Structure formats: C-alpha cells, structure tokens
Amino acid sequence: MASLKEVRARIASINSTQQITKAMKMVSAAKLRRAQENITQLRPYAQKLSQMLGTVSAGAETASESPYKQARTVDRVLLIVVTSDRGLCGAFNSNAVKGALALIDEKYASQARSGNVEIMAIGKKGAEAFARRGMKVNTTHVDTFSSLSFANxxxxxxxxxxxxxxxxxxxxxxxxxxxxxxxxxxxxxxQMLPIVATETAGSSSSINYIFEPSEEEIVTELIPKTIKIQLYKAVLDSNAAEHGARMTAMDKATENAGELLKELRLVYNRTRQAAITTEILEIVGGAEALANA
Incomplete structure (x- = not known):
C-alpha cells in the first residue's frame, strides 16, 4: 500500500491537472463560439458561389477552356490534409490522417506504389504523422490557425x-x-481540382445570360476565387471541429480526474485510518508491557 505522503502527492498532482484541463475546456469553448460563427457565416456564401459558378460556366465557352477544369489521366495526386498544430483534442488529428490513408487505399493505391502521391499538410500534426509513415510531404503550412485568415x-x-x-x-x-x-x-x-460540374449546371445551361463586363472576365475571376473559397471553408470547418474536439476531450479529462480523485481520497482515508489504528495498537501494547513489567 502506498504511503500517505505518496497518496497526498498524487492527489495534489491530479488536482493541478484537473485545473489545467478545466481551464483548457473553457478556452476551447470560447474559441469554439467564434469559430462556429465564422463557418456558419461562410457556408451559405461558399455554396452560393459554387452554384453560381456551375450556372455561369455551364454554357460558357471560356469555362471549358479553364486550366482548372481539364480532366486528365490520374498519375500524380496531391492530397491537402487539414489537421491542427497542437494535440490534446482526442482523435481529431488521427481521424484526418486515417481518412487520407483510406482515400489512398481506395482510389490511389497504384499511384502511391509509384511514389506519385504527395501531401500538403495544413497543420503540424498531420505533417508529423505522414513523415513518420515515410510519405512525401511536399509542403507544410504551420501556424495557420494562430492567425486564421483568407490570406493565409x-x-x-x-x-x-x-x-x-x-x-x-x-x-x-x-x-x-x-x-x-x-x-x-x-x-x-x-475534390478541389479539376472542378467537377454541379448537378444544377445542366438544368441551367439553356438559360441565356447577359454578362457584364464580359463572360470571359467573369468566369476567369470566378473560377479561381471559388477554388480558394472552397479550401478556406474546409480550413474554417476544421478549425471549429478542432475546438469542439478539444473542448469535449478536456471535459472528459476533467471528469476522469474527478473520478480518480475520489478513489485516491478513499485510499488516503483508508491508509490514514490504518496508520492511526496501528499507532493506537502500538501505544496500547506499550502500556500493557509497562504495566506487566
């Protein structure tokens, strides 16, 4: 059985850890509210922009000539994997890495065997995970979430x-x-590139539009912007999901610390009671020995 000093040290350590996890939960909850507002506001804009692109480009000759719509035989693949820069968020990062590995196994196994699958990691944890697996990480974007903006x-x-x-x-x-x-x-x-035609594009192709300033200028500007907004939405989604996962993980850690503290306090009380009983027995035994001397 552990000594009273050891049990007290463990109780103090877990108390300190519980305070940290509780504080981290509160911080993540505050950040989650802001992140949730950001993604909630962007989603309708991103969806409408994609719909507009599909509608405008359906009958636009300029859109079909865009380099971002050219479908080719898939020999070289780039996977953009969005993770976080920090841990302590449960299975958040490992799930993203597993999702990328599952995608490779399902769609790009032959390209992976040829060494033609590259990773662009947005977030340090993803870059580290793929590097440990010996995969080709061509670019790592760290500190993106510390000052998250469209420019980054x-x-x-x-x-x-x-x-x-x-x-x-x-x-x-x-x-x-x-x-x-x-x-x-x-x-x-x-799929970010090449651009995949939306379902609404076909139904809108017969509509005649008046373009101002011109069809070419609108489509040329709209296609790159839509692609960038698509990635920005994914990063905002991931940012909100990270704070939600961390808040949930820290809440569970706080609860587990509380349960462990209950067990340790019970052990402490039992150990203390046993020590007191032992001391009483020693005193009584000493007194009887003196009385019989």
Missing part, C-alpha cells in the same frame, strides 16, 4: 492551383474534419 489559406490554394495548371498534379483532393457540433466531427473528402 489563399497561399496554400494558389500553390495547389499552380501545381495543377502546370501539370505537376492531375487531381487535388482535400481531407478535413467537418464541424457538426462540439461532440461530432465528420471526415470529409472533396
């Missing part, structure tokens, strides 16, 4: 777009955690 994400999107337009990649896919609520995050895989 745009740099990653432009890098992927340039690689696709130059023929270095034949397909670009994004893997990220979609935010549903604080307890639920769903792994999503979306």
């Amino acid at each position: 994400v745009r740099a990653a999107a432009e890098e992927a777009m340039a690689g696709f337009a130059e023929g270095r990649y034949d397909v670009v896919e994004v893997i990220y955690n979609e935010f549903r609520n604080a307890a639920v995050q769903i792994i999503r895989t979306e």
Whole structure:
C-alpha cells in the first residue's frame, strides 16, 4: 500500500491537472463560439458561389477552356490534409490522417506504389504523422490557425492551383474534419481540382445570360476565387471541429480526474485510518508491557 505522503502527492498532482484541463475546456469553448460563427457565416456564401459558378460556366465557352477544369489521366495526386498544430483534442488529428490513408487505399493505391502521391499538410500534426509513415510531404503550412485568415489559406490554394495548371498534379483532393457540433466531427473528402460540374449546371445551361463586363472576365475571376473559397471553408470547418474536439476531450479529462480523485481520497482515508489504528495498537501494547513489567 502506498504511503500517505505518496497518496497526498498524487492527489495534489491530479488536482493541478484537473485545473489545467478545466481551464483548457473553457478556452476551447470560447474559441469554439467564434469559430462556429465564422463557418456558419461562410457556408451559405461558399455554396452560393459554387452554384453560381456551375450556372455561369455551364454554357460558357471560356469555362471549358479553364486550366482548372481539364480532366486528365490520374498519375500524380496531391492530397491537402487539414489537421491542427497542437494535440490534446482526442482523435481529431488521427481521424484526418486515417481518412487520407483510406482515400489512398481506395482510389490511389497504384499511384502511391509509384511514389506519385504527395501531401500538403495544413497543420503540424498531420505533417508529423505522414513523415513518420515515410510519405512525401511536399509542403507544410504551420501556424495557420494562430492567425486564421483568407490570406493565409489563399497561399496554400494558389500553390495547389499552380501545381495543377502546370501539370505537376492531375487531381487535388482535400481531407478535413467537418464541424457538426462540439461532440461530432465528420471526415470529409472533396475534390478541389479539376472542378467537377454541379448537378444544377445542366438544368441551367439553356438559360441565356447577359454578362457584364464580359463572360470571359467573369468566369476567369470566378473560377479561381471559388477554388480558394472552397479550401478556406474546409480550413474554417476544421478549425471549429478542432475546438469542439478539444473542448469535449478536456471535459472528459476533467471528469476522469474527478473520478480518480475520489478513489485516491478513499485510499488516503483508508491508509490514514490504518496508520492511526496501528499507532493506537502500538501505544496500547506499550502500556500493557509497562504495566506487566
């Protein structure tokens, strides 16, 4: 049985840990509210922008000539995997990595065997996980979430777009955690390049539009912007999902610390009671020995 000093040290240590996890839960809850507002506001805009692109480009000759719509035989693949820069968020990061590995096994196994699958990691944890597996990580974007903005994400999107337009990649896919609520995050895989025609495009192709300033200028501006917004939405989704996962993980850790403290206090009281009983027995035994002397 552990000594009273050891049990007291463990109780103090777990008390300290519980205070830390409780504080981290509160911080994540505050950040989650802001992150949830950001993704909630962006989603309708991103959806409408994609719908507009599909509608406008359905009958636009300029859109079909865009380098971002050119479908090619898939030999070289770029996967953009969005994780976090920090841990302590449950299975958030490992789920994103597993989602990317599952996608490779299902769709790009032959390309992976040829060494033609590259990873662009947004988040340090993803980069570290793929590096440990010996996979090719061509770019790592860290500290994106410390000052999350469209400008930071745009740099990653432009890098992927340039690689696709130059023929270095034949397909670009994004893997990220979609935010549903604080307890639920769903792994999503979306094809970023080449652009896939939407279902509404066909029904809108017969409509005649008046373009101002011109069809070419509108489509040329709209396609790159939609691609960048698509990646930005994925990063915002992942950011909200990260804070939700961390809040849930820290809440569970706080509860577990409380349960462990109850057990340790019970052990402490039993050990203390046993020590007191032993001392009493020693005193009584000593007194009887003196009386019989």
